[in-house]
Amino acid sequence: MNPIINILDKGIEQSGVDRKTISIPSDIPFPPDAVKTLRIDYFQTPRGRAIAFGTGLKLGNPALKVIPIVGDLMTLGGNHFVHGARRNMEILVLCINNFVYKKIAGKPLTSANPEFSAYSTFEEPFNFPHLGNSCGAVYTARWTALHTKELATSVAEALSKRGLSMIEILAPGPNYYRTIDGVNSDILQFYFDNSIIKNNEDPRNVAITPEEKIVVGTFTDRERPTFIDSYNLQHKKILGDKFTPHGAAPTERGGKDG
Amino acid sequence: MAVERIDDREIHPMENLLRMDRMPHIWCPTCGIGIAVTAFTAALEKAKIDPNMAAIVSGIGCTGRVAGYVKLDSFHTTHGRPIAFATGIKVANPKMKVIVFSGDGDLMAIGGNHFIHAARRNIDMLVVCVNNFIYAMTGGQVAPTTPLAAYATTSPYGCVEPPFNIPYIADSSGAVYVARYTALHVRRLTNALTEALNKKGFSVVEVISPCGMYYSRINRLGDGLDMMKFYHDNVEIRHGEDTKNLDIGFQTKIICGKFVDRERPSYMERYNQWLSEVKSTRKNLDAPKGAEGEG
Amino acid sequence: MKADKTGVLTGSHALTGNEACAEGALAAGCRFLGLYPIVPSIEVSKRFLQRAPEVGATFIQMEDEISALAAVIGASWTGKKSMTITSGPGLSLMMEHLGLGVMLETPCVVADIQMVGPGLGLPEHPAYGDMMQARWGSHGDYEIIALSPSSPQEMFDFTIKAFNLSERYRVPVAVMSDAYVAQLKETVVIPSAGEITIEPRRYFDGPSDSYLPFKRDEDLVPRMVDIGQGYRFHVTGLTHDDRGYPIMFEECQEYNVHPLVWKVRNYVEKIVDYQETSIDDADVVVISYGATARAAQKAVTQAREAGIKAGSLKLNTVWPFPEKKVAEVAKRVKAFVVPEMNFGQVVLEVERCSNGKTNILFLHHGDNGVEHTDGIIAAIKRASGANGVVGSTVELK
Amino acid sequence: MKANPKDVLTGVYYIDGDVASGYGALAAGCKFVAGYPITPSTEAFEAVCHRGPQVGAVFIQMEDELGSISAVMGAAWAGVKTMTITSGPGYSLMQETIGFGAMLEIPFVLLNIQRGGPSTGVPTKTGQADMMQSRWGAHGDYEVIAISPDSPQEMFDYTIKAFNLAERYRCPVMIMSDECVGHMTEKVVIPEADKIEIEARRMYNGPASEYMPFKPDPDLVPKMARAGAGLNLYITGLVHDEKGHPVKSANYKSAHVRRLVDKIRLNKDKIIELKEDGTDGADVIVVSYGISSRVAVKGVEIARQKGIKVGTLRLVTVWPFPDERIAELAQTTKAFVVPEINYGQVVFDVARCTHGKANVVLVPHGGAGVHNPSDVADAIEFAAKHESPLEGVHEFKTRLEKSVFEGGLKLKE
DSSP states (O other): OHHHHHHHHHHHHHHHOOOGGEEEESOOOOHHHHHHHSEEEEEOOOOOOOHHHHHHHHHHTTTEEEOEEEETTTTTHHHHHHHHHHHHBBBBEEEESSSOTTTTTTTOOOTOOOOOOOOTTOOOOOOHHHHHHTTOOOOEEEEEEOOHHHHHHHHHHHHSSOOEEEEEEEEHHHHHHHHHHHHOOOOOHHHTEEEETTOOOOGGGOOOOOOSSSSEEEEEEEEOOOOHHHHHHHHHHHHGGOOOOOOOOOOSSTTOOO | OOEEEEEEEEETGGGGGGGGGGOOSSSSSTTTTHHHHHHHHHHHHTTTTGGGGEEEEEEETTTGGGGGGGGGGEEOTTTTOOHHHHHHHHHHHHTTEEEEEEIIIIIIIITTTHHHHHHHOOOSSEEEEEEEOOOOOOSSOOOOOOOTTOBBTTTTOOOOOOOHHHHHHHHHOSSSSEEEEEOHHHOHHHHHHHHHHHSSEEEEEEOOOOTTTTTHHTTTTTOOHHHHHHHHEEOOOOTTTTTTHHHHHHTEEEEEEEEOOOOOHHHHHHHHHHHHHHHHHHGGGGGOOOGGGGG | OOOOOGGOOOEEEEEEEHHHHHHHHHHHTTTEEOOOOOTTTTHHHHHHHHHHHHHHHHEEEESSHHHHHHHHHHHHHOOOEEEEEEEEEHHHHHHHHHHHHHHHTOOEEEEEEBOOOSSBTHHHHHOOOHHHHHOSSSSOOOEEEOOOOSSHHHHHHHHHHHHHHHHTTSSSEEEEEEHHHHHHHEEEEEOOOOGGGOOOBBBSSSSSOOHHHTTTTTOOOOBBOOTTSSSOOOOBBBOOOOSOOOSSSSSHHHHHHHHHHHHTTTTTTHHHOOOESOOTOOEEEEOOOOHEEEEEEEEHHHOOOOHHHHHEEEESSSOOOOOHHHHHHHHTEEEEEESSSSSSSHHHHHHHHHHTSEEEEEEOOOTTTTTTOOOHHHHHHHHHHSSSOSSSEEEEE | BBOOOOGOOOOEEEEEHHHHHHHHHHHTTEEEEEEETTTTTTHHHHHHHHGGGGOOOEEESSSHHHHHHHHHHHHHTTTTTTEEEOOHHHHHHHHHHHHHHHTTOOOOEEEEEEEEOOTTTTEEOOOTTTHHHHHHSSSOOOOEEOOOOHHHHHHHHHHHHHHHHHHHSSSSSEEEEEEEHHOOOOEEEOGGGGSOOOOOOBBBOGGGOOOOOBBBOTOBBOOOOTTTTTOOEEEEEEEEEESSOOOOOOOHHHHHHHHHHHHHHTHHHHHHOOOOOEEETTTTTEEEEEEEHHHHHHHHHHHOOOOOOOOEEEEEEEEEEOOHHHHHHHHOOSEEEEESSSSSSHHHHHHHHHHEEEEEEEEESSSOOOHHHHHHHHHHHHHHOOSSSSSSSEEOHHHHHHHSSSSSEEEEE
């Protein structure tokens, strides 16, 4: 987890976003110290609901920058991801692709690749950037956790995007794969060495397969009206002055509206 | 398929595949779901599917009632979960031909997760998604397929969310067969369903259907016949079109055709392969703990 | 009917409760597991998966618990005995489909390895906070059966029992265990297949055109057929008639749902199972279930040694609740002591069934260790000195 | 605090219960509603969709009920009053996150328009069979507040009350209405804003560095904050300490979870609202809630005409349950008659609290309709005449049951 927090820290620093306004709903536990270091607000949500929780945060206070972090998000919460992308909620989804869910020793998870687990996995994984792209995400990228500089830049870029951005971070849980497959080398390094950077590649060509190198890079970068944009625009059009635009941030903590 | 008459009673040509004791059905006049059902039953015959070995699973909604009218082993399940339910059937009894027949709200909104996962796993089943752009059973709420700016009861000032492009999401999550037709294209739809029924893997056929009672009424688009006219004038058949170009706007051109037809190993194939591998390498794997005390 | 040999790992083994649960399922003839991994229930599916290839069982790891139970219900209609295994948060997600299982009268088993809740709670820490949820967690009216094992051996036995009850009454049956029993490793004796009795599925064997999926037998339980046999039936989660067709009038609701309740309530005396220890002359009776029962039984023994007339009533089936037994015992004891690893759930039932005839002392149990008996002994001592009847439950802090 | 005049649609209306509840929510200052269409609760969501944009309340139709309730949790921490709207099956789906909300002490309101169940059941018709679910539906130990209105006017009033209770005790508040009340159209008087009392959120005002999200006030309820205020929040659904950090100690767990239940149990007297009529010296007391209490009125009238002394006790708040009041009444009355649209839920709690001092008669109804008042009257008469103690809850055989099963399904005892 720690490398991710460092990357997040750098990315936020690079983006220049006020840390106070950043909220991270996540279904994977953060150490309290990390939250202190990052100086952000952190919410550990029920499994798979980080994106839906983030949707509520964003709509409740549009001034917030919401970064749902999800481990292998496509299991329980896949639906919230595809719908978030369709609506274009202005959130940045960080998908930590462990290839295996750390807490559950070597059990198949959706992104677990058949090549890497001889015993328990036989399902094909998702191509996350393609799925994100097909549902309407405005920004998709994939990096391994060792691409620290690129990742930080990606986080900063994505934070400036208006709409649902998604970054897939390959950060396998080495303990498990090492014991299962007998791979002794550092898995993180293994992925890094076996990746190839192809920015702007069509996301449909970036599936992770056992045969080919892992394609990393920034794949999608486009503009679409966000949910709040469309919401305000459409209601203004029909309701005119009767409409109270959404987007004014609530007053500071302890304010009179509270 | 001429209408036969026995004892002055009109016999539906598909009587052996429909539950005639359930007629009349609940669908409104000018609805397109009945057309989809007719095309489907015709396809079942054409594809030479043994009706005793086919199961149909529906969720909740107008299209969710299809299972109640088609005479197969039929299951009317919970909202959004027909694919999950059907997955259980297929994995537990791989000999069954499993068909999921449900609506856009059921499959794409609440059931979106099961849809993408079943496509990823490539579970061998046919998913017929009747898309009428709205939740009709509950009275016309906005659906994840409702075009931008279209009206619905929960978007009283126009829909603010862009709709799903169902073929694109099916494609990106791994479906092996993806086609789309409107309720007007009965012949093509029947052919597509026939092909899909014979396809091994996760096949998706989207059927664009008029909803005269809610979608057209709220949006002042006339009745079902007007919608059919609209389909006639505004549908373009483009086989093999890139799925990313298949968005549907409010009263814009609709592209229909067969978009994806490819091969991927299905879930059961992978499962069986895994099984044989496990069996052959069994000795190398840990025996179950405690088994040493056997006897 | 006797068990199928292939699934029965006859012998004496050192197994954890989770592993014993998987073995029990396989011995009972379970051949389909729909799962989603969640701590602390992982080992059940792990064991099941390990054994599946040789036994010929199928499994699928679904995308969430919602679909896991949906798949299990679907699989059950193919003729395979099916189960799913989960823990607190997963059970909450399964609630809608528990209702579907009840409405479709589908035999299936849900094993719930309870942890501390609510919310994400404390995974891996034992609790019995889902007991009421098992009974009331889904919307609408229904009755289900819930068993609560207190040792790995009982995990094995009760899992088989759960399958049998499920086939007999065509209801989902819950095995309500907890993280402690699930991870406890003890000797489990698995008898030979010939010694295990299995309830066969109640099949309909008449001609296909006369099959009515919800036509009840005399004992209120309808008969089942497998799909793919040419019956081409229809079932629905909507209120339905005998044919399985939706009919949404209050008469049909009464016709459909009331028997769902009766088919368990009318057979309570047959279903309930409890274990009583030295109750006959007891002044104080400890009512317990699950892991707590281990501590309770120790405490009762120690209390007897100290000269207090204590007895123990261990509930093997928690739902349906053994109303008559509790009411009967309530008339002749000074007090009930109800230790539970929650803040008062089953004790409410005890209070209800004792009709104000005895005192009830509730004890929140488990914080100092599951098998810690001090609190229970203190409660027994206090209860044995009780004078008069208070009526409502008194909680011991 | 008074309601904001902009949020309140003052006037006299002829609207249904669903809509009244939607207007009530907006009047209470609700600024975020996430929903998913489900019969028969959709009208409430539709009402919010219509009026919300005009009062600065944002609505979103999420992809499913899981999404709706999670978005509500998020919005509550973003600092707004929120609610979600659902019915039976959706309610079942929400259970996990409701437990999470209880754990995080999130103030939110859930409107459940009950329908016939279980499973899909009878979507378009009434039921009251989610009552126990509202209390016990999620895993683990927690307490909720549940209110059961019986008219559109009450739907408006009690939705506001629900918001106030949610903010006051930082817990989930359920409005357990039913299809009959939801779809019943009646006169609803919406008062002026300054006549509507609103409970403000208990916000933290001290220095940022000292904020502890779960440090309780003397009444056991902690103060709330909002995301984006620079408080460096750490909020988790795991068992946590006052700072919100996860703990693994078994002893702490009971202290923390105990407070979740105690903050309701110890404040019970302030929360519970009952409506009693003629309970003093009554031979039989009819205990009811929601639509059943309105149906029961007729049954009580019939019984009173026959000279039976009948009192009524209406549970406005069903949870927490008025244990003491029932126990008190059990001392003076012969029997309780409980009509509810299920096969026995709240009646078991009534039976529990009587401690064998009075008989308890359940008048069941499976749903998809309401009781025949004659059944209630007959049950009252039966209860009044029956002298000896009955074993457990006595289930009264209704006309409906007789007509459905006579000659039909034979029951083997």
